[in-house]
Each structure stands twice: as C-alpha cells, then as structure tokens.
Amino acid sequence: MKVVVMIKQVPDTNEVRLDKRTGTLIREGVPSIINPEDKNALEEALKLKEKTGGSVVVVSMGPPQAEDALREALAMGADEAILLTDRAFAGADTWATATTLGHALKKIGDFDLVLAGRQAIDGDTAQVGPQLAEYLKIPQVTYVRELVVDDGKVKATRALEDGYEEIEAELPALLTITKEANVPRYPHAAAIMTAYREQEVALWSAEDINADPESVGLKGSPTQVKRSFTPPPKEPGQVIKSAPSEAAKDVVAILRQKNII
Amino acid sequence: MDFTFSKEHQLLRRMIREFAEKEVAPLAEDIDRDERVPFETLRKAAKLGLMGIPFPQKYGGAGAGEIGYCILMEELNKICGSTATIIGAHTGIGAMAIYLDGTEEQKQKYLVPLARGEKIAAFALTEANAGSDAAAIQTRAVREGDHFILNGSKLWITNGDIADVISVLAVTDPALGARGGVTAFIVEKEFPGFKVGHKEEKMGIRGSSTAELFFEDCRVPAENVLGMFGGGFLTFMKTLDVGRISLGAGCLGASDKALEMCMEFAKSRYQFGAPIAAKQAIQWMIADMAIEIEALRSLIYRTAWMLDSGQTGREFSNMAAMCKVFGSEVACRAADVAVQIHGGMGYMKKYPVERMYRDARITRIFEGTNEIQREIIARNLFRKVGLRLR
Numbered sequence A: 001m002k003v004v005v006m007i008k009q010v011p012d013t014n015e016v017r018l019d020k021r022t023g024t025l026i027r028e029g030v031p032s033i034i035n036p037e038d039k040n041a042l043e044e045a046l047k048l049k050e051k052t053g054g055s056v057v058v059v060s061m062g063p064p065q066a067e068d069a070l071r072e073a074l075a076m077g078a079d080e081a082i083l084l085t086d087r088a089f090a091g092a093d094t095w096a097t098a099t100t101l102g103h104a105l106k107k108i109g110d111f112d113l114v115l116a117g118r119q120a121i122d123g124d125t126a127q128v129g130p131q132l133a134e135y136l137k138i139p140q141v142t143y144v145r146e147l148v149v150d151d152g153k154v155k156a157t158r159a160l161e162d163g164y165e166e167i168e169a170e171l172p173a174l175l176t177i178t179k180e181a182n183v184p185r186y187p188h189a190a191a192i193m194t195a196y197r198e199q200e201v202a203l204w205s206a207e208d209i210n211a212d213p214e215s216v217g218l219k220g221s222p223t224q225v226k227r228s229f230t231p232p233p234k235e236p237g238q239v240i241k242s243a244p245s246e247a248a249k250d251v252v253a254i255l256r257q258k259n260i261i
Numbered sequence B: 001m002d003f004t005f006s007k008e009h010q011l012l013r014r015m016i017r018e019f020a021e022k023e024v025a026p027l028a029e030d031i032d033r034d035e036r037v038p039f040e041t042l043r044k045a046a047k048l049g050l051m052g053i054p055f056p057q058k059y060g061g062a063g064a065g066e067i068g069y070c071i072l073m074e075e076l077n078k079i080c081g082s083t084a085t086i087i088g089a090h091t092g093i094g095a096m097a098i099y100l101d102g103t104e105e106q107k108q109k110y111l112v113p114l115a116r117g118e119k120i121a122a123f124a125l126t127e128a129n130a131g132s133d134a135a136a137i138q139t140r141a142v143r144e145g146d147h148f149i150l151n152g153s154k155l156w157i158t159n160g161d162i163a164d165v166i167s168v169l170a171v172t173d174p175a176l177g178a179r180g181g182v183t184a185f186i187v188e189k190e191f192p193g194f195k196v197g198h199k200e201e202k203m204g205i206r207g208s209s210t211a212e213l214f215f216e217d218c219r220v221p222a223e224n225v226l227g228m229f230g231g232g233f234l235t236f237m238k239t240l241d242v243g244r245i246s247l248g249a250g251c252l253g254a255s256d257k258a259l260e261m262c263m264e265f266a267k268s269r270y271q272f273g274a275p276i277a278a279k280q281a282i283q284w285m286i287a288d289m290a291i292e293i294e295a296l297r298s299l300i301y302r303t304a305w306m307l308d309s310g311q312t313g314r315e316f317s318n319m320a321a322m323c324k325v326f327g328s329e330v331a332c333r334a335a336d337v338a339v340q341i342h343g344g345m346g347y348m349k350k351y352p353v354e355r356m357y358r359d360a361r362i363t364r365i366f367e368g369t370n371e372i373q374r375e376i377i378a379r380n381l382f383r384k385v386g387l388r389l390r
Helices: A036-052 A064-074 A096-109 A128-136 A189-197 A244-256 B007-032 B039-045 B065-079 B081-103 B103-116 B232-268 B280-308 B313-347 B353-363 B370-384
Strands: A001-005 A009-011 A032-034 A055-061 A080-084 A113-117 A142-148 A153-160 A163-170 A173-177 A202-204 B121-126 B141-144 B147-158 B165-171 B182-188 B192-198 B210-223
Touching: A001 A096, A001 A128, A009 A055, A009 A064, A032 A036, A032 A064, A032 A096, A036 A064, A036 A113, A036 A142, A036 A173, A036 B192, A055 A064, A055 A096, A055 A163, A064 A080, A064 A189, A064 B007, A080 A096, A080 B141, A096 A128, A113 A128, A128 A142, A128 A173, A142 A163, A142 B065, A202 B147, A202 B280, B007 B039, B007 B065, B007 B353, B065 B280, B081 B103, B081 B147, B081 B165, B081 B182, B081 B232, B081 B353, B121 B147, B141 B165, B141 B313, B147 B165, B147 B182, B165 B210, B165 B232, B182 B210, B182 B232, B210 B313, B232 B313, B232 B353, B280 B313, B313 B353, B313 B370
Parallel strands: A001 A055, A001 A113, A055 A080, A080 A202, A113 A173, A142 A173, B121 B165
Antiparallel strands: A009 A032, A142 A153, A153 A163, B141 B147, B147 B210, B165 B182, B192 B210
C-alpha cells in the first residue's frame, strides 16, 4: 500500500512573538518545524506501514529550506521525499497550493491513501486538504482521529465539536488528521544521520509536474492575503443594572445612538 | 571557518532536547531523592539510539561522532545530571574503551549490544589506594591456561551495580608497573568470581549508582584482553581523554541551564519596586556567567571537531584536559551563582537549583581530578618547548 503524506514546514508559532507596532508576526530567528498535525498524519502513515507493509512518500511545497522538514520525515521512517520547489509556486494561496500538490500526486500516480494534517499553525485555514481531494476527485474525510484500512476501504472516525462520526470511504481517499490521533514518534538518532547523509530528497519544479504557470503560485491564486494581524482586544461590555422596563429604555437609547436602529 | 553545526546535528539536538524535556525531566527530582536508576528512561533512550551516539552504525551506534555525543551530554545535563552520568559512564568510557581498542570480534560481541543499549557498560579503574595515582592499582590478573584470574576490588564505579559489561584495569606484571605491566580486560558480570559490593550514597547525581566491585578468583577468558597485553594503561588513559570532552559538554549544558534559570528568576523577582535584574550586582553575575559559557562552548566543540576529523595526539589530549578543567569549574561557579541569585529559593529542595549545585560538584573530582588535569596540561606544554617533567 502506498500512502502519500502532505507536509508543510512552518515557523514554530510557540516561539513567535508579535510586533506590537504592526500587529504582525516576527518570524526572524524563529525555528522551522514540521506542522504539528502533519506530523500526526505522518505518524498514522508510519503506523499503517508497520501493520500492512507498503511505502510512505512525503511531499511538501515550499522554498529550498523546506527540505529540512522532509529530511526529518525521512528520519521518522518515510521511504521517499519530494520537495516541490520553484519560484513559480511562490505567493500561492490555498487553492493554488492544492493545485500544485494535485499535479504532484498525479505524477506519483499509484497512491492508495493521501494523509494531511487538519490545518497548518501559520495559516490555520484547513482548506488545502479538502481542496486537494476535490482536485483529485477522490473522497475526503476531515478531522480524523482514528483510521483503519481494510479491503480497499478506509474506516475513519471523525471528531466534531459535538460528537464523532464513523465514515467509510473507498480508496484512494484523502484524510486530514487531528492532533488527537496519536503521539508522533521521535526520529531514531541513526536515522537522523542517514536521512541527511545517505537519503535523497527529490526536487520537482513546475515543469517536472507539468503545471501550467497560470494555475500555480501567485498567478493561480484567486485570493491574496493582504495583511495578517491580531485584532485589538474586545472592550468590556456595558452592564445596565436598572429594572427591566427602565433597562429596556436605556438599551434602545444606546442602540439609537449607535445608529443600529 | 564554518562554526555552524551540520543540519543532521541540529536535528539531533532538537530530538534530544524534546526527549529530555518530555521523558527525562518528569523523573529528575524523584530519582535524585530516591537514589533510583531510571531504567525506564534508559530503555526509551536505547530505542532511539541514544545509548551509542558516537559509534559507527556498523557497530550499532548512531554514527553521530563526538560532536553528536557532546550534543547529547549537553542537552541531557540541562535537565538531569544523574541520567546524563549513567549514559555518560556507559557510552563515554565503558563502551568507548572497547570501541577504541577492541578487536573486531570484541566489537561485534560487546560494542554492538552496548551501542544499542541492550546491555549496560561500566569503566573500572579506581581503587581504594589508586585514584589520581592510577598506576598504583593493585587488582591482579594472573594467567592460568586460557584464562586470567583476577583478584582485587574497584571503588566508586558508576553503573557498577547495573552493568553487564565492565572494562577493568588490572596488574599483569608488578615489576613493570604502568609501562607494560598493566592490562585491560572486558569482564562480563556473569563471569565466576565477579561480585558487586556496596552501593554508595552520594551528595549529588544520586539517580546514578556508584558501587564497589570485587574480583574473587574471577575467571576471565584470555580473548577478553582489551587492547595490547601490558598496554592497558594507555588504553584506559586514551579512553579517559575522549571522555573528558563530553564531560565538559555536560558541564556546558548544566551551566547554560543555570544561566537560563537565573535570568528567568531575575526578570520576575521584584524587590525594591523593580526586577532584581535591574541591580548591577546581578547583571555582572549574569554577564560573567555568559562569558564563561560562550568560551566553554567554543572549547568543547572545537575539541570534539578535532577528534571527529582525526586530529588525535598530544595537542588533542591537552585540549580534552582543558575541556574537563574549564567545564567543571564553569559549571560549579554557575551553580553557586545560581543559588545566590535565587536567594532562599536556591536553597530549598522544592526548586531544582539546589540539585544542580549538588550535581555539579563531582565534576571537578571524577574522571581525573582538576589537579591532575592541570599537571597533564603543564607537562604537555613544557614538553613542547623541550622540557620533560615527571
């Protein structure tokens, strides 16, 4: 069985501080890590491989330094690593990212299962997984905390706010994995050395994946992030303590004053 | 000159740091109080290849070299001196002796399971009458057919009571003394006549065990001679040389952690309406600590790099001795200043500072006292300018 795991290299937002002046994140000097829920996805893939054999391929789209995230994935036990890196991919929103990843998956071809983290800690959109499944026209199950593969199907437990769903899907399918699914393994010390010194990370460009340059990167992005900022804290509300009939008059007066009514 | 660590060493450090914070830290206080060896931690460490970091992968190690091993000692000592000491005695000197001077058969038979953490190693040199004067050891090894019969005892051996494989130094020819009369042996705990004695109660590193070993007509097969027959002193001194770098690395980690704790405390402890970090006295203590730590860091990793790039020899031996002296003294100073900066909190058992203070003290004593190290350094320096001292 071939499982492809999509991972993203992100800044460790635990270490990130806010520039109080601009309200944006200070990324300088912040270590880069594998997006935590992508690690959970990789761990699920490695568990599957231990149970049923097969191979685990990790794919990432990013600048050259994202190679380190893939090396870490190799050290954890992935068999193959592919970095989609090209200036043409830069500035991509989630749609263009999913398109790019989709091209890569089409090139890989014979996968049985695609796993990804539910969402990235820097973008927090949770969109790429579902968009990728749509692009590939395969079934998707999101927010998965447990999965079992059996007889060409995957049975997934979906964690929702108010309960769980048990969903069954035919393979190939795409699942997004939540942090409750598992505790990712540490890479073995020898595997860390081998991942850097002996294993290969394939570098694929836009040309390698036959991507139309208008469909990827900034050019392929229907949306553009203008600004990321933390909204100012909400002011405390106003408490009106008078008796109900009086209070109602006061509230109406305030609403009128604010031109709400 | 490129002073950056390789990417693989950076990832290794990150993995070890996470392991230390998540798996080692929760036990640190308990194992110190209860004088308990954390076997569960050693098992987890073995599964991740942390018990054989410097050894080549063909011997079951991680292939991360001396630099990788120093990273391990540095990161572990930030969290728990006891755990680091157990692994240090196992990898850094016990197994290291076999790696440096073992035959291929001995490496396959002993080094591989040790590197994998399937077995634990110890290094048995010290005796009641032979500490700094290592050449004065009295444990005797007499040949009898295809065995050697060992008689004597060893004192204060780290991992002595938990080790499966012990590198032991014994006298094979009293007339020749250290030069040609002393031989190293690989002893398995199952060999008849090997006995573990008393476990010592210590001031610090209390989660590691330190024991007496007895050899009562202990039968050791002749093929377990380690290194050259009669050349045991050289084997053991060579091993200690390498061990000294990583001991210094451990001191670096402990000092760095002490500095981190001091800064956190100085930032948040308010007296006289301001954090105590605003006081010059505190600032100078912090600055002096930081200066020493940076100097130590450069010394340690440069020496580790020398070893990894094959530059062994007298120059290297001197650098290793400096790593040990400087490292241990920086760590002890840092621990002392940390207690002072933390004030009353620094003296209370509910806070980790006092444990760091107790753990640091041994570093100026074991693996060759700092007095002996200074003698070695001076003798080596004078030898370079033509004066042979003895």
